[in-house]
Amino acid sequence: MALTVQVRSWSFTIWVLLVSTCQSFYIPGYSVISYEDKEPIPLLVNKVFSDRTQLQYAYFDLPFVCPPTGQRHGDSTFGSGHSISLNLGEILRGDRIMTSDFELVMGQDVGCRTLCTREVNRKDVKWGRQLIKDGYVVEWIVDNLPAATSFVTVDRSRKYYSSGFKLGYQDYFPADGSSRFYIHNHFTIVIRWRKAPGKAGDQGKSVIVGFEVYPKSIGLENREQDGCPTDVRAENSHLELFIAPNNTKLEQLYTDSSYLPQRGEDADDGATMEIPYTYSVFFREEKSVEWANRWDLFFTDQVDSSMTHWLAIINSLTISGVLGVTVIVIWGRTVQGDTKGRGDGVMEEGKAKTRSARKSQGAAEDDSGEGLLDQQSKGEAEAESPSDDELEDVSGWKLLHADVFRLPVHSGLLAPLVGSGTQLLFVAVGLLILSSIGILNPSFRGGFVTVGFGLFVFAGLFSGYFSGRLYKTLGGQQWKKNTVLTASLFPGLTFCLIFVLNLFVWAQASSTALPFGTLIGLVALWLLVQVPLVYAGSWFGYVRGAPWQHPTKTAAIARQIPKQPWYLRGANGILLSGLIPFAVLFIELLFVFKNLWQDKSGYYYVFGFLSVVSTILIVTVSEVTIITTYSQLCAENYHWWWRSFLTGGSSAFWIFAYCIWYYMFKLHITGVVSSLLFFSYSFLACAVYGLLTGTVGFLTAYAFIRRIYSATKID
Secondary structure (H helix, E strand, C coil), X not given: CHHHHXXXXXXXXXXXXXXXXXXXXXXXXXXXXXXXXXXXXXXXXXXXXXXXXXXXXXXXXXXXXXXXXXXXXXXXXXCCCCECCCCHHHHHCCCCCEECCCCEXXXXXXXXXXXXXXXXXXXXXXXXXXXXXXXXXXXXXXXXXXXXXXEECCCCCCEEEEECEECEEEEEECCXXXXXXXXCCEEEEEXXXXXXXXXXXXXXXXXXXXXXXXXXXXXXXXXXXXXXECXXXXXXXXXXXXXXXXXXXXHHHCCCCCCCCCCCCCCCCCCEEEEEEEEEEXXXXXXXXXXXXXXXXXXXXXXXXXXXXXHHHHHHHHHHHHHHHHHHHXXXXXXXXXXXXXXXXXXXXXXXXXXXXXXXXXXXXXXXXCCCCCHHXXXXXXXXXXXXXXXXXXXXXXXXXXXXXXXXXXXXXXXXXXXXXXXXXXXXXXXXXXXXXXXXXXXXXXXXXXXXXXXXXXXXXXXXXXXXXXXXXXXXXXXXXXXXXXXXXXXXXXXXXXXXXXXXXXXXXXXXXXXXXXXXXXXXXXXXXXXXXXXXXXXXXXXXXXXXCCCCCCCCCCCCCCCCCHHHCHHHHXXXXXHHHHHHHHHHHHHHHHHHHHCCCCCCCCHHHXXXXXXXXXXXXXXXXHXXXXXXXXXXXXXXXXXXXXXHHCHHHHHHHHHHHHHHHCCCCCCHHHHHHHHHHHHHXXXXXXXXXXXXXXXXXXXXXXXXXXXXXXX
């Protein structure tokens, strides 16, 4: 048996190494868009976002940018300002993609072209200064590529991209301690292209492999009649986003006083300023980048960190390997003890019989002067009689054969939680597989969330089945009530949380808020699609499926549980056991958190490493649960049902604690609403993780206990 487990362990290790070498690739799209010379290229505007706040805003909602004119450009059937249809994932991530008035024609450079001159008041200027202070970044899209800010490495050997470009910049003057804010009002657009692959290239068509934007702030001086700067490349003055205070009326009121109150800079007195917007377009051929690899420049930093990911995998394998050896030892002891034929029913009697036999044997020797057994018989008797160590070994978990399957308290809640956990497990596995093989990739904007939501709705079948069958196993009678609870527990609580958060985001007029129609659509999918699927799965699990059979019968009177060691008492053992899976996941969490909260303009796409670490995590959770459950049974405590579930999901507590530490020491989030969104999203993510790993822990412990008690013959 141990040899078989070792072979499986080696097979798993080899599989991990093979998957890791594959890392993750991506299918860059389902069709290549090629352009002929002088063919118009649409430029789409999306939103502005910041790493310091969770609030995003649609680009055309900003009062200081050029509004859409509604004119058609090129062969477009829609005028500027037309909303592009979005998938569910794009809506949930705050995208608001619209057509713009930028005119890009394939192969035609433009030195300078006027976009508009926008007049803004003090209120608009104040908001713009705040957005610049918070480091907001603008996102435009050309040929499904986000506008990129180009950087080079320190040794200038490689180039890499960061999605988006700054809305403006802030200068600090230490002499008077003041700050000045400058807005970017000229955009140099660089389109990098190459010959299209296949027949399209033979026809003279081209594909876009790069979209770079270099913003610049140019003052009002030295401009042509059309509004363009005289020399775009020269060192021009910068355009400060500022309207000087107007104290004329105050001077009239206080003509005879030496005291003159200062009017606030943001006072609404009708004062305005003009912001001229211009842009340049340049097309440059790029032969070193293939169309299929045009996203690679966004992943340069993640490729450079591959060594850290390998260290994370080695660390995870080491922890999981040590726990695996412990599980093998435990399994070997239980199986070896069973093959010796010692039954639990005779265990207590064995001690008494052994003692009485020894007493009677000693008395007979004293009376007759000679032993009742010869030397050989003595050896056989000593071999048959269990030693003190062996008796101590079987005096723990085997004593619980009549209580180990006693129904837990609140069993009506355990089944829906396990059902929801299996649903989330199916979603997580599906997303990791689809991402690792490249079906979900950055070119499929919002695809990760959209596909994940679809998998979640479909997985209602699994949720209902496992919940219904476990509910029947636990002796439940009202399976329809259990179905409703399963279908509404996690989705209902999640929807309520999102709806409450939406109220705060709506008040901020942020694009992060879900439209009312989207909320209605989500409720319709939940009630009209998922609930029937959960009902169907629950019907198969409860009505058509048989309950899981337990190998031992439960006694009428419950056994008294002795005093437990400190590490098995209450929440102590649960929280301590959660540290081990957290240690497995810790290093990879650094990259996930950095991408989600600090570098939202980037793209996390090392799903090959994440899949391997997640697989090791599931194995580790199973191993930890087996070890803690076995220790609990040896301490003659048969309340393992809820404890196995909580042990499996206990690492979620440490992940949430890590979120708090990350917020305090790594992030610079400003605003109450942004902080509320951070902690709410973190809590929701930890709840999903806890349900998933808790279900893995429970199912592992349940299978382990059924196996060891079914292999043991109880006399």
